[in-house]
Amino acid sequence: MMEAEMDARSQVAAEGGEGGRSVFVKPQRLVTLKFEEVVYKIRINAAPDKKGGKDYAIRKTKSAERTILEGVSGAVLPGEMMALLGPSGSGKTTLLTALGGRLARPGRQLTGLITYNDRPFSNALNRNMGFVTQDDVLYPHLTVSDTLVYTALLRLPGSLSRQEKVAQAEAVMSELGLTACRNSIIGGPMIRGVSGGERKRVSIGQEMLINPSILFLDEPTSGLDSTIAARIVSTLLNLTNAGRTVIMTIHQPSSRIFYMFHKVLLLADGHPIYYGRASDATDYFSTIGYAPSVPVNPADFLLDLANGVSPDETHDDQLDTREALISAYKVHLHDKVVEELREVTKQYKESEPDKLRNEWCTSWWEQFRVLLERGLKERKHESFSGLKIGQVTATSLLGGLLWFRSGGHVQDQVGLLFFMLGFWIFFPVFNAIFTFPQERMMLTKERASRMYRLSSYFMARTAGDLPMELLLPTISITITYWMGGLNPVAANYFMFLFVTLLTVLVSQGFGLALGALFMDTKKATTLASVILLCFMLAGGYYVQHVPAFISWIKYITLSFYAFKLQIATQFSLADTYQCTPDVRCSIQNYPIINAIGFDHKALAAVALFLMLLLYRLAAYLGLMRVGALH
Structure with a gap:
């Protein structure tokens, strides 16, 4: 077995890289990973008794604990590659996640000792650690x-x-x-x-x-053919030549891949049933009475045992087989593992550990610049999609045609203002809601690796959306404004455009906040529909005589302040309208305009700017909450 293992490693070393020599230099720090008696439990809701009964309500509220890992120990030294083997549900991915420092969630309990060079997990270490998800x-x-x-x-x-x-x-x-x-x-x-x-x-x-000093991989060969899988694992084996520590989960590796591993940890229902050299695995099980009856891939043989299937026992004896293997581990291997961990600790304490610096790799500005550049390149297909441009252009043309040259008709002009306001509230809100939920997995992955500050990501994501968030409304307003016969003075047009763009940014912030706080597009869009409907009803166009007990709602709505400023860009106190065939009345006496009023315009602008800040602050806090759960 030892000769086969060495031959396999020599062969893959010759195949990997350029002439078998890695292009990577030795890592700055060698890391010894040690884990002792790791236990991981989760709280789950107990299944209620559907038959009812007097204790039904009590049983329904009870919660139970489920043990995912039970007393798992081991160590991986620099220059070693260890495989975590086991059937689905055995806990190997959970163990890998725990070892990688990514298992901190509410409702879960992790006990035991996990150390890196005899020290606990830290952010400084995290920046020298690689983690490849499945x-x-x-x-x-x-x-x-x-x-x-x-x-x-x-x-x-x-x-x-x-x-x-x-x-x-x-x-x-x-x-x-x-x-x-x-x-x-x-x-x-x-x-x-x-x-x-x-x-x-x-x-x-x-x-x-x-x-990286230490590299974790979750099923790196999943879904790949045997040749590609062997090439990937051989590359990982080459990484250990420079002193890296490599740990991976893997499902049914070929015999060629199996002998590349220095160590194997085999799990069954969260319990360890083998820990040691890969080449010694079959010999160990043979000594306790589980020898393969025919030549077989050792990985397949180990997985059969972890599933409770032994060469000479029937399917009905699976539970007994697993219990026997768990007991055998405690008798034959547990003390050896404890002794190995003691030796590892003793050897490491003889050397003085170097301190890792706990700081970001790049400056805030550099993170912002790179994230902005990456975001613009990734989302340009979406921002400048023909579908979105066509949607906005068609709506603008339709509005312009329906209100074509409506100047002089106050009711029509006010209706056009409110139509444009409604469109440029709903459109950015429902676009922005999807922003953070769609990027949640990417943000979680990159933040877990401490690639960048959350603030730099948030500002880059916000700034990257500005070009299209401001360009489309500008095009739309330009089309509808002049076709609809609104105030033809250039100053009024630019003031109206400014108010609309400010409204768009506030609406986008509202959508970002809902998406970040819920991280569920279905819930966020449902809530947004209800809230925006309330905003529109309280905006002052549909109802002018709102009952006093509910009239306060307009002061917290975006549409009320935006509509007030829109009207101020089109009309003034000196304007009049044809109130009767023979009389012209002051524009401030027109019912809708009278309800909105020309006063407190500066206060309305301040309110919109405050909403702009508060909504984006809420979005940022929502992202912080998401990061705290991972």
Whole structure:
């Protein structure tokens, strides 16, 4: 077994990289990962007794605990690659997430000791750690080169120049065999892009860019053919040659891949049933009476045992088999693991650990600039989509035709003002609601890696939306304003345009706040519909004589202040209208305008600016809350 293992590693080392030599230098810090008696439980709602009864209400409110991990221990040293094996639901992904410092959520309890160089998890360590999730969370419209270059610009230290960071991204592409597809977009469910194997290598490349001391991977070979899977694992094996620590979960690896691992931890229902060298696994189980009856892939054999299927027992004995293996681990391996952990701790304490600096890799401004550039490139297809432009243009032309040259008809002009106001409240709100929920997975992934500050992301995302948020309303207002026969004086047009653009920004902030606070587009859009309907009804156009007990609602609505300013841009106290065939009356006596009034215009403008700030502050706080849950 030992000779087979060494031959396999020698073979893959010769195949990986350029001549088997990694382009990556030794990491700044070598990390020894140690975990002792890790237990993880979650609280779940107990299933109520649907038959009812006097205790039904009590049982319905009870909660129960479910144990996901039970007393798992082990250690991974620099230069080692360990695989977490086990059937679905065995807890291997949960363990990997816990070891990567990403398992802090309400309603869950993690106990035991997890240390890195005999120290607890820290943000400084997190920046020297790579974590590849099972699902490839990537921007679909960026190319492979764009994805890696922007990651390098954000995650590599500011001491490196832009050219050096780009060169590192190029080296990663070469190492992972991505040069041929460097200019292909990533793609997604509805967009054709690179293959699944190439997408997985891009995800790994993003973490390899920082030259990590320790690398975690969740199912890096999932959905890949055996050749591509072996190539990826061999590349990861090459990373350990420079002293990196690599831990991964993997499902049914081939025998060739299995012998690449230095260590294997096998889980069954959250319990460890084997921990040790990969080459010693089958020998261990043979000594306790579970020898394979025919030559078989050792990984398949181990997974059969973890599922409770032994070579000479029937399907009905699965539970007994698992219990026997759990007991055997406690008898034969547990003390050895404890002794190994003791030796690891003793050896590490003999050396003086270096301190990692707890600071951001790049400045706030650099993060903002890179995120803005990346966001504009990713979303230009959406912002400048023909569908959105066509929607706005068609609505503007229709409004212009329906109110064509309506000047002189006060009712029609006021109706046109309120129509444009309503459209440019609803349109930005329902566009903005989807902003943060759609990027939640990406934001969670990148923030967990501490790629950038939340404030730099928020400001870059907001600034990146401004061009289209301001350009489309400008085009729309220009079309409808002049076709509808509104006040033809240029100053009035620009004042009206300014009020509309301010309203758009406030509406967008309202949509961003709802999306960030709920992170559920269905709930957010439903609530937005109800609130905006209240805004429009209280805006002063539909109802002028509002009962006193509910009239206060107009003072918290966006539409009331915006409508007041719109009217002020089109009419003045000196204007008159034809109130009877022979008499002209002051415009301030017109019912709708009289209800709105020409007074307190400065206060209305201040109210809109305050809403602009408060809504965006609420959106930012909502994003902070989301980050706190991960």
